[in-house]
Structures are given as C-alpha cells and as structure tokens.
Amino acid sequence: MTNELPVRGSWRDYEDLGLPKPLAAALEAFVEQGYHGTSIRDVASRSGLSVPGLYHHYPSKQALLIGLATVVMTELLERSRAAELDAGDDPSDRFDAVIESLLRFHMFRREQSFVASSEIRSMEPDSRASYIAQRDEQQKQVDRIVLDGVASGVFEADHPEDASRAVVTMCVAVAVWYRPDGELSPDELVERYLEIARRMVGA
Structure with a gap:
C-alpha cells in the first residue's frame, strides 16, 4: 500500500x-x-x-498521522520540483516559481499542511526524522536557488540562507491563517507575497 x-x-x-x-x-x-x-x-x-x-x-493512530504527513510532503516536493523545472535556468524565475508553488500549496492544502506541521511533536522519533528530512529537502531547494541568485548578481541578500529560511517560513505560515473567503484571492495573495519575498532576498 x-x-x-x-x-x-x-x-x-x-x-x-x-x-x-x-x-x-x-x-x-x-x-x-x-x-x-x-x-x-x-x-x-x-x-x-x-x-x-x-x-x-x-x-495505529500513528500510522494515520504518518500517512497524512507522507502524502503532504510527497506532493509538496513534487510540485516544487515541477515549478523549478518549468521556470528554466534564471534564478529569479526559479525563485518566483518555487515560492508561488509553496504559497499555493499552503493555501489549497492548508488543512493537510497544518496537521503535518503542528503535529510533528506527536510523531515517533524515526517518523519525525523522516518528515524533517523531507522538510529540509524543500528548504535546501530554496537555499540553492537564492545562493545561485546571489552568485549571479540578481539577488543581493547579505545573509542568503537566513533570508531563504524566512521566506519559506512565511509561505508555510499561510496554512495557519488563509481562508478561501478571505480578503485576498489566491492570485492576489501570490502577487503580494512574491513582492515581499523578492525584497527579502534582495531581488
């Protein structure tokens, strides 16, 4: 299964x-x-x-939690990889695509994302380590893009990895507060948060 x-x-x-x-x-x-x-x-x-x-x-109930977390991280990583691949080689385009993907995921899969993130404390050690490794893989993808952007001169972040973590944290937090009937449509939220994210990495 x-x-x-x-x-x-x-x-x-x-x-x-x-x-x-x-x-x-x-x-x-x-x-x-x-x-x-x-x-x-x-x-x-x-x-x-x-x-x-x-x-x-x-x-077990633990198996249900890990099943949900696995589905969440599998889909998140697949979408992030597809977004980066779709964007081409330019670090700025890759950054925009992956951050947009993260934002949309945490809007449209907000319940799944919220449970996986908030219940990490409830995971048994081996499962928690596996989940964290997948979460770190997502972070490293954004880190790599930001570092490529700094190296090529399109980003001017003084502390690129710190900026990258801050951007990802901002995207993940969307799952906590976003509501479909809220003030911003998904496209409006993506546009606004991409502007903020670009500033954070010195684009």
Whole structure:
C-alpha cells in the first residue's frame, strides 16, 4: 500500500486529493480535535469502518498521522520540483516559481499542511526524522536557488540562507491563517507575497 499521490497536470492546478477514507477521516478529526484528542474509534466512525476494519488498513493512530504527513510532503516536493523545472535556468524565475508553488500549496492544502506541521511533536522519533528530512529537502531547494541568485548578481541578500529560511517560513505560515473567503484571492495573495519575498532576498 502506498500513500504517494502523484501530481497531475500543472503544478498550479489543484483538485481533490482523493485521500483514502481512513486518511480523510483522520485529517478531519485531527483538524477539529488535534492528534491527542482523536481516538481510533472516532476515525473509524468517520470513515464508515469498524475499528478492526480500520486497523486492517492502518495499524495505529500513528500510522494515520504518518500517512497524512507522507502524502503532504510527497506532493509538496513534487510540485516544487515541477515549478523549478518549468521556470528554466534564471534564478529569479526559479525563485518566483518555487515560492508561488509553496504559497499555493499552503493555501489549497492548508488543512493537510497544518496537521503535518503542528503535529510533528506527536510523531515517533524515526517518523519525525523522516518528515524533517523531507522538510529540509524543500528548504535546501530554496537555499540553492537564492545562493545561485546571489552568485549571479540578481539577488543581493547579505545573509542568503537566513533570508531563504524566512521566506519559506512565511509561505508555510499561510496554512495557519488563509481562508478561501478571505480578503485576498489566491492570485492576489501570490502577487503580494512574491513582492515581499523578492525584497527579502534582495531581488
């Protein structure tokens, strides 16, 4: 059984992930009640399964959390790679594309992103280390782009890796506060935050 759900079409396009029922139910419960406030019985009920039926697919609540985190990071990294590849060689274009991808992901996958990020404290050590390694991979991609931009003279950040971390942190935080019915449309938010991100790296 795999939790990987491939990105289809453009990295800008989002559709329903089609999560398996147990993962969709766990996501809903974790968002409402938190990991520790959710019981296996609750997830089973929400997914229309018996507790033994749920255990057949996911042997523990921890497995559900790791399943969700794996789906989140797999999709995030695939979209980020696709965005950079689509942008070509110019560091400025690559930066804009990857930061736009991060922003859109944390808008359109805000619940999944929020659970994976906020419940890292609930992951068992090996799973936490794996999740952090994937998160670091995403950060290193942006670091590399910013360093390439400084080397080529299109960015003027005095502390490029610090600026890169600040930009990624800003993008991730969108999942905490963004709402579809809020003041800014997705395109407006991307435009505004790209302007801020460019200033942070000295573009």
